Amino acid sequence: MQKLGLACPLGFLASKPQRNKTNIFNLNYDCIEVIFSYLTALEDKLNLARAHPQFRQVLTREAPRRYAKINYRMLRCISDWDYLLKLCGDCVVECELRHGRWDDNITQPFLTLLNAHCKNLRHLHLIFAHSDIKPPAESGDLNILQMLQRKNLHSVSLIDAKAAEVLQLRNFAELEALHIDGFDVDLTDANFIELFQLLPQLRRLSLRFASRRQLPPLAAYCSRLEHLSLENFEGTLDDVGDFPQLKSLRLLWRLHIRLNSQLFRSLAQRYADRLEQLQLTEVKPEHVEHIMSLQGLKALACHMWPSETLMHLRKLQQLECLALQCSEPTASMMQLLDIIGYCSKLQHLKLSKHWQEQELERFLCAVQEELRRQAANGRRETFMLTLELPASKAAQQQLKQNLDSQLLRLDWLGVACPLCMPDRHTKQSIPGLIWF
Structure with a gap:
C-alpha cells in the first residue's frame, strides 16, 4: 500500500506515545x-x-x-426520589400524586420525602383510585392530607376523594384555590359550610359534581371568591349566590338538563356591574337578553349559542376574548363581522368546527378590511383568530401567507390569550380549543 502511495498520511503518529489523554x-x-x-x-x-x-x-x-412540577410516577424507585428531591426539592412547586390501591407502597415514603425536601410546594393534585379490597387491619387507612406537613399550600385539587379526606382541608388555612372533582355521598352541605368557614383566603373554587347535586349555600362564607366553576350541577339551580368580588364564572351542565331560566335572570341582577369572564354550556334565545345585561364582560365562551341572536353580541363592547360554537350544525361566519366592527376591544376570536367552511377565505379577507379600517382610526391592536375547522398543513400555510400578520394572526393550535388561559384545574371542554 505504501508503494502505491495509499498509506495513511497520519500513520507516523501510531508509533509515537500520545501525551494528551482526553476523557469525558x-x-x-x-x-x-x-x-x-x-x-x-x-x-x-x-x-x-x-x-x-x-x-x-x-x-x-x-x-x-x-422539575418545578413533578408526578410521583416519573420514578419507580423511592431511592431515586430520595436522591432527586435532596438535589433539587426546593425547585418543586407542584406535585401530582395518585393513591388508593393498597398494593401501592410508595405513597407514605414519598410523602415523607415531600415534607422533608419540598419546602416551596404550593400546588397539590391528589387522584384517589379507590379499591374494593380492604386494607390490612394493622396498616390503618392512610389519609394523605393528614400526613402532609406543608400547611401553606396555595391550591389543592382532589379527584374522587372521600368525605374524611375532603374535611382535612380545614387544616390548610392559607388555601387560595380549591378544585373538587367527584363528591362522596357522605359529604353533606353542613360539612361544606363548616369547611369553607375555615378557608378565609379562598379566591378560586371549582366543583365538578359526579351526580346531580345542588350547590351548597356558600356565598356567606366565601366573601373573597373571585372565580367560581360549577360542572354537572342540578338543573333546578336558580341562583349561584352573591359573591361580592366574583369576576369569573363557569357554568357547565349536561345538555339533557333544561336549566332554570331564573339562573340567568339572577346573574343579570347580581353581577351586571362586576362580572368580567363567563363560560356557559348553552344559551337559549330567551336567555340572551340577560347575558346582554352583563356589560362589563371581557371574555365570553359558549358551547351552544343560538345563531339567530349572534348580532346581539355586538352590545358587549368591552369584550376582548370571544369563544363561540353555535347550536345549529353550521353557522355563517360573515355574521361575525358586525361583532368585530362594534367590539373594537376584541382581540381574540375562537371558533369551533361548526361553521361554514367554504366561507373561511372570504371571511378572512373581510376581517382584514375591517381591521384596516379600525387601525386607520387608531383603535386596533393585532387580532388573533383561533380555528378548529379541519384544514391540511398546506391549506393553513396558504391562508396565512395571504394575511397581514401585523393586523391578523391565524392559529389552529388553540393558543390562549391572558383572558382565556385555563388554570391548572381546568380541563378542555372542546378538543382543540382552550376555554377558560
Whole structure:
C-alpha cells in the first residue's frame, strides 16, 4: 500500500506515545450539557449525576425548569426520589400524586420525602383510585392530607376523594384555590359550610359534581371568591349566590338538563356591574337578553349559542376574548363581522368546527378590511383568530401567507390569550380549543 502511495498520511503518529489523554470529564460544561441532553429517561440522568459532580451540576441547573412540577410516577424507585428531591426539592412547586390501591407502597415514603425536601410546594393534585379490597387491619387507612406537613399550600385539587379526606382541608388555612372533582355521598352541605368557614383566603373554587347535586349555600362564607366553576350541577339551580368580588364564572351542565331560566335572570341582577369572564354550556334565545345585561364582560365562551341572536353580541363592547360554537350544525361566519366592527376591544376570536367552511377565505379577507379600517382610526391592536375547522398543513400555510400578520394572526393550535388561559384545574371542554 505504501508503494502505491495509499498509506495513511497520519500513520507516523501510531508509533509515537500520545501525551494528551482526553476523557469525558475533561470536557467543558457546554459539552457535558449537550451529552446530558441526549438522555430522555430521568433514571438515566440520575445515574449519570451520581457518577460525577459535573453531571450533577447539569441536573441541578436544569431542575428549576424541568422539575418545578413533578408526578410521583416519573420514578419507580423511592431511592431515586430520595436522591432527586435532596438535589433539587426546593425547585418543586407542584406535585401530582395518585393513591388508593393498597398494593401501592410508595405513597407514605414519598410523602415523607415531600415534607422533608419540598419546602416551596404550593400546588397539590391528589387522584384517589379507590379499591374494593380492604386494607390490612394493622396498616390503618392512610389519609394523605393528614400526613402532609406543608400547611401553606396555595391550591389543592382532589379527584374522587372521600368525605374524611375532603374535611382535612380545614387544616390548610392559607388555601387560595380549591378544585373538587367527584363528591362522596357522605359529604353533606353542613360539612361544606363548616369547611369553607375555615378557608378565609379562598379566591378560586371549582366543583365538578359526579351526580346531580345542588350547590351548597356558600356565598356567606366565601366573601373573597373571585372565580367560581360549577360542572354537572342540578338543573333546578336558580341562583349561584352573591359573591361580592366574583369576576369569573363557569357554568357547565349536561345538555339533557333544561336549566332554570331564573339562573340567568339572577346573574343579570347580581353581577351586571362586576362580572368580567363567563363560560356557559348553552344559551337559549330567551336567555340572551340577560347575558346582554352583563356589560362589563371581557371574555365570553359558549358551547351552544343560538345563531339567530349572534348580532346581539355586538352590545358587549368591552369584550376582548370571544369563544363561540353555535347550536345549529353550521353557522355563517360573515355574521361575525358586525361583532368585530362594534367590539373594537376584541382581540381574540375562537371558533369551533361548526361553521361554514367554504366561507373561511372570504371571511378572512373581510376581517382584514375591517381591521384596516379600525387601525386607520387608531383603535386596533393585532387580532388573533383561533380555528378548529379541519384544514391540511398546506391549506393553513396558504391562508396565512395571504394575511397581514401585523393586523391578523391565524392559529389552529388553540393558543390562549391572558383572558382565556385555563388554570391548572381546568380541563378542555372542546378538543382543540382552550376555554377558560
